[in-house]
Amino acid sequence: MSTPLASLSSICKSFGSHRVLNCVDLELLPNQVHWLAGENGAGKSTLIKVLGGIHKPDSGEITVAGQQVKFQSPQDATAAGIAVIHQELSVIPSMTVEDNLLLGRQPTTFGFIRTGGARASVMEMLNRLRLAVSPDEMVEKLSMASRQRLEIAKALSLDSKIIVMDEPTSSLSAPEVDDLFELIAELKSDGCAILYVSHKMEELERIADTVTVLRDGVVAGSGASVNVSKSRLVQWMVGREVDEQFPERTCKPGECRLRVKIATSKASESNAITELNVAAGEVLGIGGVEGCGATELLMAIFGADSSFGDLELQVDGNPVAIRSPRDAIAHGLALVTNDRRGNGLVLDLSCRENVVMAVRDRLCHGPIRQLASEVNVSDQFSKQLQVRAASLDLPVAALSGGNQQKIVLAKWLATGPKVLLLDEPTRGVDVGAKQEIYSLINRWTDDGLAIVMVSTEMPELLAMSDRIMVMRDAKFSAEFRTEEATAEAVLWAAISDDPSSNHGEASQSGLAGAVQV
């Protein structure tokens, strides 16, 4: 056993009276990927912040390369060779690639920057990560995957040996994830220790060497990943044995609720599927890779985005014109977006305010707010969705990701929709809340709600949909009944130009490896 590059021992940290970390031990060995898991609120991000010098631990020791260290600031941690790649990337979009890489340490003479002084080393950094971008390119023009690579390049150029990645795949498409994992393998073989934080269990099997699971601020379990079974892991995370992640679905589709006809020239090419139907009691899953246009389609149906092109909509068989989200709500549509912090919630407002936001007009008497009915409505729907909050008067930002998502769902359920459009309904949500959301989806469809669910998580798509349509390049490329859909087939339709090619070839050429099951 080699000596650890860094080790944390008996780390405790409290915020006020709330103990977030309680005697946590963690060892990071060279040439290893250490997978850190746990439900939201288990203390993962606090642990990362302690390691990254953002929080100081109340007690406990951090040892880096055999030396005990006490970080006063993030700069201290950087100097000790620890690089944290946060979920919200900390590159500056309005500056060039080179400026970002060299930020704070350009070669200077009397403070004046020497142009070209570091061009060679910048090119070397970009080449090492196989980033084919010009150093003069503005970072805002880069894809998320390239920005992430840029940040890793920055970490490596600081001679960081310990690299912490916080949910690095949350904004990447499947091929981009493959590239990232390849890069992680390279870093590993170069002797780096990688602490990899993620919710996604399928990533565990692909890259992890060691697993540690946090629950309520303590280490619930740890071990070599080959020895840890999936059900064991889930048990550690939630504290109970969970047999299956997805509840059984039975579908009794009723009459057609929503019909969408795409009238763009792009989609009306021969043999393309241009129509989307969803019936009462049915979950229509829309699959595809990140950027396939499914999000834009939902936005367009909801009247929030005109860039997708013209749509012909029918609700309950009647043609309707939806020009704004206001129209959409009036016609019984509801949209849960994939970015609850960005456009799903007003984080600083209370849970109640957020729940009644879309129905306040109906609750008012003329121009006067009816506070009592606002309280009633928010109570009723929060209870129905089992929102766990100390008080609904708290700002919604104080809730965990899973409970925030339930507030978003409550907001839209309060509008009494006929059709619920869900975009990544379980993104950034812990395992327990995920299961609750799945059961809720089942209950709503039993009550006759029609649901369109966009998901890039293959297991979720396969398990929760009654029918699956796959999008690629803002077009539908395939449609499956749920019993005939396989992960390979769906993925093939999502990434290949030729849907008629046989799937066997796909799995032989390694595509099956990319399937996240």
Added chain:
Amino acid sequence: MTQQKPLTPDPQIKPANPSWWLQFVSTPLAKCLFALAMILLIGCLFNADGSFFKFGTHRDTLRQSAVYGILATGMTLVILTGGIDLSVGSVLALAAVTGSMASIHWGWPGYIVFPLVILVGASAGFVSGGLVAWLKVQPFIATLAMMVFARGLAKWVTGGAKVSTAVPQADGSFEYVDVPELFRLIDSRWLYDSVSVVSLIFIVCWLFAAIVLWRHRWGRELYAIGGNVEAARLSGIPVARSTIWAYVVCGGMAGLAGLCQAAQEQQGDSDVGVTYELVAIAMVVIGGTNLMGGRGGLGLTLIGILSIGYLEKILSINAVPEAGRLMLTATIIIVAVLAQRSKTI
């Protein structure tokens, strides 16, 4: 050893336009130049019987824009950090009365008065910057307070009277003194009458700030702070220090602008410079520098300064009344900002 794969190009970056010309016209600089060209074209059409084509007109435009231009130059630095400085008009007045009292009443020589006014302005900027960077007061609030305070200080220093060459005596009479050497120098023209000294002061200020912004590491730090303050902090940039320096330089330039103002008026008026900060902000914004910080630059601000300067001049030589001038200027600000808006982002 892992196998080296070829470089993966980023699919999101579109291939470069085939023609450099098409690339150029989509840049902020091109849009900005277009706005200035339009204004100059209007000047050629409405040339007031040829007076627009006289050299003196252009010389005067630059002179009349100089004080605003110095303010806008400093303002650009602050706005790039994502802040704003509302106090420059009041700081200008404070520096104007200080400079006038030192030169006229006390007869101090120019080589002392000149640094003195810069110091006065820089001190005001240091206080604003300290409030913003250390005490985390919002820039709007901090500089609003400084705007009120500096105006009050200017009135207190002068006792509410204008500081002019008619120096009040103890017995209530006035003694008339000469206009100080420094004021005459600043108000004169050099190089065979071809350029005003205030214009030169403005050009030097602009060049100083432009070079620093372009090549000094502090300039890059301002962009980084405005672009993403958290990323800047985590990259080891001294965020507080760099931010305060931006306010200090902005204040210093406001002080210098105050001296120029006093020299041209040959008096220090504590009521001068009201709404100058708004003109300066308008010049920066017309140039296309983003009020959120992180985007823009002094090249753009220069064109913004000239655009407003020329617009004012063209309207005044055509004897457009002030009411019309103000409304037209407002229209141009909106048109220019709309033209700056990029389609892609």
